[in-house]
Amino acid sequence: MSVNPWLAVTGGTAGPGYAARFAALEEQGEDLHGEARRVHALLDGRPSDVLDAGCGTGRVAIHLARLGHRVTGADLDASMLAEARAAAPELDWRLADLADPLHLDHPLDAVVAAGNLWPLLTPGTHAAVVAHLAGHLRPGGLLVAGFGLDADHVPFTLPDDVPFPGLDDYDAACAAAGLDLQVRTADWDGAEPYDGGGYAVSVHRRPAS
Template sequence: MAENPWLAVTGGTAGPGYAARFADLEAAGEDLHGEARRVHALLDGRPGTVLDAGCGTGRVAIHLARLGHHVVGADLDASMLGEARAAAPELDWRLVDLADPGALDLDRPVDAVVAAGNLWPLLTPGTHATVVAVLAGQLRPGGLLVAGFGLDVDHVPFTLPDDVPFPSLADYDAACAAAGLALRERTADWAGREPYAGGGYAVSVHVLTDRRVEAP
């Protein structure tokens, strides 16, 4: 299997620096919780179960827990998860490769999966459809997959390896359709106010319409 682009770029050591950067932004008064608020609103403001796929240092998962949700955070990078565990040791953090169909082993289906940190373009090449199927397989019928990601170099704050192309929004929609997911809405921002009109960043909300999902 090809090397994961995130680990190739960061060497799997980005956790402390990443956490420090967001701590500085929060100290400066930046709003860091738009993604969590969007998921909370999509769940009608009621406590639910959420899988944070590619959770990184736990920023989104931790705020979702503060909003009353039962959260599982999953990531491929041990250094990022180390920061998440240090910040919220009471939460359920999983070191997993989402391309492995049996890796998550959740004890119950979730109401929503959120992928807020450019998960889609940073997946290991060749695993995109498998990962979407794995995520769909964690959802209850009618559950939501909420993903926001950049579609070009101007909207992903990392330089991908030269041999790793940007996967397209059409590729994402095709993978979702194959996994039994139907597009419910798409915006250009996490606030959900700006309709997507073909720019370099999209937030997509898909709903599981077919529970019979298996990873390819």
């Protein structure tokens, strides 16, 4: 069975250091909420049901909740989820492998994958993950994912036997799951058109009918 690259790199102990790093950035005045603002805008500011897939320490999920959304966060790393639960115990946090169904009791308006989820998935599970995420979306729902496409844009060294899955692979998985590409940019602001660089933010939609 393949080992998850994130767990292989971090040993499943990255939560405290990760949370401390982002807390320091926030204290320095860094804007940490661009991903949440983009999803909020894509949902026209309406209170919505959102899954933060690969939520880590909860940075995006917690801000989405502050913006009025009903949020579930899911991650494979228990140390990251412990930080998320400590920061926002009132939210729904799930320790889960996204290659398996989450058994949510309601459909979703959006799934956001903001933390390099795609290249850090367990090899061989990419298509299954996208299929499960798409299956949670209500008609018209959005899958919003931003991730690096090369070593310069992923802040972790992947194991030697783990290649970077490309946008073609991602788009093929989305198409197989019945999702249509709406827009692709090079930033979370949605302002810079994607021109083939090393980072992309993609918005796919489940058809309304």
